[in-house]
Amino acid sequence: MRFRLLVFLFFALSSVNLQGQVLEDLSSSWEREEVKSWFSSSDRLDQWVNLKQFPEAYLIMEVPEQTLVFTGERLWFFSEQDTFLVRQVKDVWKELRQDSVQLIYFKKRLGRNRPVLLKTATASTKNLDFREESGETGAFQPFSRQEIRDFFLIAFLIILFFLAGFRQVYPYIFTAILSPLGLVTDEDFSDTGSLQKFFSLDILVFVFLVNILTALGAVIGLVFFRQDLLLEWGINSSDRLLWFWFIGSLGLLVLTIFKFIGIRITASLFDLSRLEFPHFFYLLRLIVWANLLFVTAGFFYLMNAYYDLQNFLSISYQAFFCIYLLGIGFLFLTMMNRLSFKKYHLFTYLCIAELVPFLILVKGIMVFGQY
Numbered sequence: 001m002r003f004r005l006l007v008f009l010f011f012a013l014s015s016v017n018l019q020g021q022v023l024e025d026l027s028s029s030w031e032r033e034e035v036k037s038w039f040s041s042s043d044r045l046d047q048w049v050n051l052k053q054f055p056e057a058y059l060i061m062e063v064p065e066q067t068l069v070f071t072g073e074r075l076w077f078f079s080e081q082d083t084f085l086v087r088q089v090k091d092v093w094k095e096l097r098q099d100s101v102q103l104i105y106f107k108k109r110l111g112r113n114r115p116v117l118l119k120t121a122t123a124s125t126k127n128l129d130f131r132e133e134s135g136e137t138g139a140f141q142p143f144s145r146q147e148i149r150d151f152f153l154i155a156f157l158i159i160l161f162f163l164a165g166f167r168q169v170y171p172y173i174f175t176a177i178l179s180p181l182g183l184v185t186d187e188d189f190s191d192t193g194s195l196q197k198f199f200s201l202d203i204l205v206f207v208f209l210v211n212i213l214t215a216l217g218a219v220i221g222l223v224f225f226r227q228d229l230l231l232e233w234g235i236n237s238s239d240r241l242l243w244f245w246f247i248g249s250l251g252l253l254v255l256t257i258f259k260f261i262g263i264r265i266t267a268s269l270f271d272l273s274r275l276e277f278p279h280f281f282y283l284l285r286l287i288v289w290a291n292l293l294f295v296t297a298g299f300f301y302l303m304n305a306y307y308d309l310q311n312f313l314s315i316s317y318q319a320f321f322c323i324y325l326l327g328i329g330f331l332f333l334t335m336m337n338r339l340s341f342k343k344y345h346l347f348t349y350l351c352i353a354e355l356v357p358f359l360i361l362v363k364g365i366m367v368f369g370q371y
Contacts, residue, residue: 023057024119030105032307045105045115052099055090058123062116063105070104071096084116086123108144145306147238148223152302154238155216155245156295162209170202177206177285204253210284211252212245213291219245220298221317224310259357266353270345279331283354286327290320321362328354 030045049059063069063079070076093099105115167174219241222230230236235244260280267276294316301309332350336343 021121022118023054023121026117026119027114030114030117043105043107046102047117048100048102049117050100051089051093051096053089054119055093057089057119057121059085059087059089059092060116060118060120061085061087061103064107064115067105067107070106071098071101072104088123089119147241148220149302151238151241151245152216152220152299154242155212155219156299159209159213159216159295162212166205166209170206173202173206177281178288179285207256207284208249208253210288210291211256212249213295214287215245215249215252217291217294217298217316219248221313224313262357263353266349270349272349275335279335279353282331282334283324283327286324290323294320324358328358 026047026049029047031047033044033046061069061084063083063085065079065081065083067079068075069079092101103117223241230241230244233244235241260276263280264276267279297312297316298309301312328350331354332346335346335350
């Protein structure tokens with residue numbers, strides 16, 4: 001019993017000593033700012049440190065590699081490698097001759113982790129806990145912001161180039177499929193519908209353009225949520241991201257073709273021939289407009305609020321799933337008004353052709369994201 005009591009007192013005193021060693025923790029007080037130029041951008045972290053408070057204490061600064069450290073407008077030093085700077089507070093005051101100094105870290109790819117900045121009773125860093133803050137990501141990302149921006153801009157320009165070319169070559173198909181009025185009207189379900197040849201060159205080219213737009217959003221999601229997989233696959237640069245995006249677009253094209261074949265088979269079983277075309281192209285139009293809004297908003301976040309982009313991606317993916325479900329619901333109402341078909345059979349048809357595959361896909365994405 002006495003032995004257990006002694007052990008408890010030893011660990012309790014050690015804990016008190018460890019907590020008492022840190023006099024002031026400034027690690028969570030950093031203010032972040034992104035400094036952008038024409039061709040690159042860098043991170044800036046800054047905060048004020050009172051040098052008249054605890055003058056006998058030791059200032060412990062964690063400085064990442066390749067970081068410029070300023071005191072106000074004055075360059076203090078440059079850190080070539082990751083290091084901890086330990087200086088007595090009064091010595092720093094004698095050097096800088098300022099009662100309160102503004103510390104500024106300037107570096108490309110500082111990440112979202114906040115460097116350690118403490119005032120301690122001793123100069124030793126042995127017993128201090130320097131664990132990274134929970135929930136922070138980005139400090140050791142294999143892709144820099146500039147690489148991600150380069151990939152996104154190049155991919156987006158390629159998409160715009162192909163869309164402009166398609167509009168010049170097939171203006172009628174371009175207007176018919178991209179018309180936003182098709183999302184709120186039932187003209188596609190008339191008996192005179194013109195989109196009756198899915199395996200024609202013009203339709204396949206447009207479906208491929210839709211898939212490269214969709215693949216762009218998917219690759220950006222992988223970059224921010226599953227970079228470990230990209231590294232395992234050897235994708236660690238912007239040019240390899242472009243190749244991966246192109247190959248992924250081809251894979252989505254194949255899946256889209258199989259989806260249309262599945263819709264056609266299901267429509268034949270329910271005796272709804274010729275309705276697979278307006279059914280398919282209604283949801284395709286919905287995907288196009290959702291992706292255009294996503295890419296436009298993603299471009300803004302990528303250029304102006306990089307560290308908020310991950311939250312935007314999470315919200316936008318959830319919004320897309322909800323929009324797709326609403327699209328299936330509106331499709332049900334449209335077909336119900338157009339067809340003299342029992343509501344139960346129509347609902348069963350949409351469940352088999354759309355709802356069940358969509359829910360399976362969403363479940364797979366959720367499991368994949370949590371793996």
